[in-house]
Amino acid sequence: MTSTITDSPKSTVRRTTLRFPGSPSKSMKRQGSTLSLASPTKLNVVKPDWDHEKIYQTLKRQGSSSASLQTTTDRFIPSRYTTSNSRVSTEQHLPPSNASPSEHIKAQSQIIYKRSVADACGIEVGQRILQYQPPPPVSKSLVQMNQSSNFSTASAGKGSMGLTIEPLRSRKISSNPERVLDAPGLVDDFYLNLLSWSCENQLAIALESSCYVWNANTGSVQVLSDCDHLISSVRWSEDGSYLSIGKEDGTLEIWDVESSTRLRTMKTHTGVRIGSQAWSSHLVSAGSKSGEIIINDVRVKNHITNTLHAHMGEVCGLEYRADGQQFASGSNDNTVCIWDSRSSVAQFTKTAHTAAVKALAWNPEINSLLATGGGSSDRHIHFWNTTTGARVNSIDTGSQISSLFWGSSNSFGREIVSTGGYPNNSISVYSFDHRIKVAEIENAHDSRIISAQLSPDGSTIATVGGDENLKFYKVFNQNKKREQSSAIAQGKQMSKIMTIR
Structure with missing residues (x-):
């Protein structure tokens, strides 16, 4: 964003012009992206500066929401067409089997963290956080784990809601020959x-x-x-x-x-x-x-x-x-x-x-x-x-x-x-x-x-x-x-x- 200050000889009003970096000046003015702060009545963000339907059509034509967002949308006001679907990602990118043990530990630790956060919120991994629904579900006492996951869980004690999660640990063998x-x-x-x-x-x-x-x-x-x-x-x-x-x-x-x-x-x-x-x-x-x-x-x-x-x-x-x-x-x-x-x-x-x-x-x-x-x-x-x-x-x-x-x-x-x-x-x-x-x-x-x-x-x-x-x-x-x-x-x-x- 660049800021330009001009002094008019006929007026004592200081005018500030706001532009987005990398965007041509003519294009900005044509799209109504030059904001004048001299008169508050001229700043109409409802119609000229945020035309929701126009932005959607532009994104649809260009086919790349991320590239278009940088040049046509207001960076302070997100667009629901370019944001995520408010879901916790369930994709688990595990390293190959021949990767080092430390890489497997890191990947499994991320899975443990994701599941523990979901359990603390009382939801399943991949479930929407904000949605219309009946009263929130009762928090589970144990984390639901898949048997194929390389870690184990145990309750902190009888009647306790605490969790003790044991992450994957590498085997220790000596690299020096006996x-x-x-x-x-x-x-x-x-x-x-x-x-x-x-x-x-x-x-x-x-x-x-x-x-x-x-x-x-x-x-x-x-x-x-x-x-x-x-x-x-x-x-x-x-x-x-x-x-x-x-x-x-x-x-x-x-x-x-x-x-x-x-x-x-x-x-x-x-x-x-x-x-x-x-x-x-x-x-x-x-x-x-x-x-x-x-x-x-x-x-x-x-x-x-x-x-x-x-x-x-x-x-x-x-x-x-x-x-x-x-x-x-x-x-x-x-x-x-x-x-x-x-x-x-x-x-x-x-x-x-x-x-x-x-x-x-x-x-x-x-x-x-x-x-x-x-x-x-x-x-x-x-x-x-x-x-x-x-x-x-x-x-x-x-x-x-x-x-x-x-x-x-x-x-x-x-x-x-x-x-x-x-x-x-x-x-x-x-x-x-x-x-x-x-x-x-x-x-x-x-x-x-x-x-x-x-x-x-x-x-x-x-x-x-x-x-x-x-x-x-x-x-x-x-x-x-x-x-x-x-x-x-x-x-x-x-x-x-x-x-x-």
Whole structure:
């Protein structure tokens, strides 16, 4: 607004001209927007200066109420055609699932605030504040919360009208590793599974053509074998007594770790590397680079009992369900197959992923719940009902996924942790029920995380990356069922820094 003061030689009256900034003088005079204060009778705001119908027609022609309001309407007198409908906005712009925990906390705090204000006013969120209605409703004693919201409420006391709202809180996990082991010579290949942790608290790792076993109870390191070919996968049996070693030439070796004895060598007809393995009782399944899954019975001479053909690319993930009735396979052809252990034909073949599927995890409490994670071009975790084959949920992690493990916490219940590579080599914890990230360790390694394993007590995750470091992070609460049998629970018998060589 500009103010101009003029003195007339014939009159002592001072005249003030008011103009809006950015508006031409001629246009202002033509629309009656120049106000003269010399005579009060000339200021007619009812007809010339506020023509309601004229303003409405102008706004309608221009199609943009906000732009027109700045040039044609009085800024001190609002127009009901350009104001809101007097409703509290119900839109909840939640951040994506891969956003940081602080962003989720901020979004949920806004929801809590909005609902608490609405409850204090005795209305619902989205209800009009000013309206013709019967007597106002009685204020509710409790806030009506949606179960999908990530917060909880509780009354302040019996008979009290006060509210105690507990907002969403992020999970606190240490970004500093509890243990660091040096692993020189680790093959930096995303499709290989070079790490395995037994139920007896022994960790096996393959470094080039050698296999090492680190005892977490005593801290001792044992060189188990020096093979003539590059080791492409290792896996413990279910009871922790035997270790199977898959090699680049397609052979599979079974070792008795206690006596450091190789029990047998099983050859496959594929002649290509075995990148993934899974045990179920006396059966060990081997996934080959050619896409075949070879089922071996370690008790008999003719060990190959079945060969499954479903994948067109390398099988880089294999996992049996806890009861052994089903198993899942992931491949470089971007597919996931769910198998009945008694059949040679896949029950379901899933193509939802757009990158290689290496990470597979069966829920320990719900047998029919399977989690699968895709590579750098996919970056999604999909959850499947293996009874019906339906996808029940998905989480966009924004990162390459190399492994998945289930866990739980007191704050969020069922959780799943994922280790990844690009872009930030992080370890992320997600709430399964809320589908949000609740904790994260960024830059856990200097290079991408190739493999990871969960400790027997379910609390510590071991990760190995292309930076040739093996690190241990505590991410979950301790599994009480294995608390007494696990030496990791004591946390005193593991040395801080060791070298596996």
